[in-house]
Amino acid sequence: MTTPPRKWNRHNWPIAAAMIQYPNVLRDGRSVQDQSVEEWEATLADVVDTGFTELDPTDSWLRLADLSPARLDDFVKLAGSLNLAIPAISTSRRSVIDPEYGDAHLAYSHRVIETAARIGAGSVSLGLFGPLTDAQKAALWFWAVDGVRNPDDPQVWKKAVARIRELGRHAEEFGVELSLEMYEDTYLGTAASSVRFVTDVGLPNVGINADVGNLIRLHRPVEHWLEMVEKVAPYAKYWHVKNYTRVEDPVSGAIITHPAPLETGIVNYRVAIGLALEHGFGSPFLCEHYGGDGLSVSAANRDYLRCILPKTVSSDWETER
Structure with missing residues (x-):
């Protein structure tokens, strides 16, 4: 297999901070959407203080695609003034096949693509996972409770493929890549189904967000992380990285997981990323962490x-440049 030249090295590879530890609704009931630029700046100061130079606004915190053009410009100018680049935009729980809001989520996803193109973000992460259930919201770790499932229905699968293909073609017009997030009980809930799904979509700019952390944290039997990575590595694009400890008791069948830093969890990211690089991976990373001071752990990650x-950019890229 001939891989494309590598355009970044360890010093300048885009590694973004996620904003999952910051809620969209403030304690006083206001939305982050309505905050002043100064209030946004106060939040982003945390990101800057931990040494990040890239940011993914993450729409569970701020929906850039729903800001007015003037407000969007204000945010982008603010990020620039703080030396924060925005290489990608991630969406969360806005499935285009949601039985109630799928059409609205599809329209929103088109706006996200256009927004990414407008601000110079080259990647968009989409998922087919639904909103948290009340039981998940009540749990200490939401992934310990089963949530919404994509239906075992070939027609819904085809609908999902068609809608993602529609979005992929739109993104292609702007030179934006789409990365589909692996997530339990969705059509990207296993490595094999993820590969099948993106193969059915059949567009070169649509790949897999190899977030195996979403799967190895489940309190149920799952495929070994290395087997998953080996399958999805050739299709990997914008990548959410996080890790977990995982303890399995073969006698009782009990499975316990807990968030962990990248280098101490069960997934060996040195190996996982090496495999992706062998297949020409050349997209940004996003650091996520649940529990405790997630931003500081993400900075360590x-x-x-x-x-x-x-350590270096590949010589063929330097020649082409």
């Missing part, structure tokens, strides 16, 4: 990534 990414 960023530093770990910079230690294991390639």
Whole structure:
């Protein structure tokens, strides 16, 4: 297999901070959408203080695609003033096949693509996972409780493929890649089904967000992380990285998981990223972490990534440049 030239090295590879630890609704009932620029700046100061130079606004915090053009410009100018680049935009729980809101989520996803193109973000992450259930919201770790499932219905599968293909073609017009997030009980709930899904979509700019952390954290039997990565690595694009400890008791059948830093969890990211690089992976990363000070752990994860990414840009890229 001939892989494309690598355009980044460990020093400048885009590694973004996620904003999952910041809610969209404030304690006083206001939405982050309505905050002043100064209030946005106060939040982003945390990101800057932990050493990040890239940011994914993550629409569970701020929906850039739903800001007015003037407000969007204000946010982008603010990020620039803080030396924060925006290489990608991630969406969360806005499935285009949601039985109630699928049409609205599809329209929103088109706006996200257009917004990404407008601000110079080259990647968009989409998922087919639904909203948290009340039981998941009440649990200490939401992934310990089963949530919404994509239906075992070939017609709904075809609908999902058609809608993602529609979005992929739209993104292609702007040179934006779409990365589909692996997530339990969705059509990207296993490595094999993820590969099948993106193969059915059949567009070169549509790949897999190899977020195996979403799967190895489940309190149920799952495929070994290495087997998953081996299958999805050739299709990997914008990648959410996080890790977990996982304890399996073969006697009782009990399975317990807990968030962990990238270098100490069950997934060996040195190996996983190496496999993706062998297949020409050349997209940004997003650091996520649940529990505790997720932003600080994400910053440590960023530093770990910079230690294991390639030291130099490949010579063929330098020649082409």
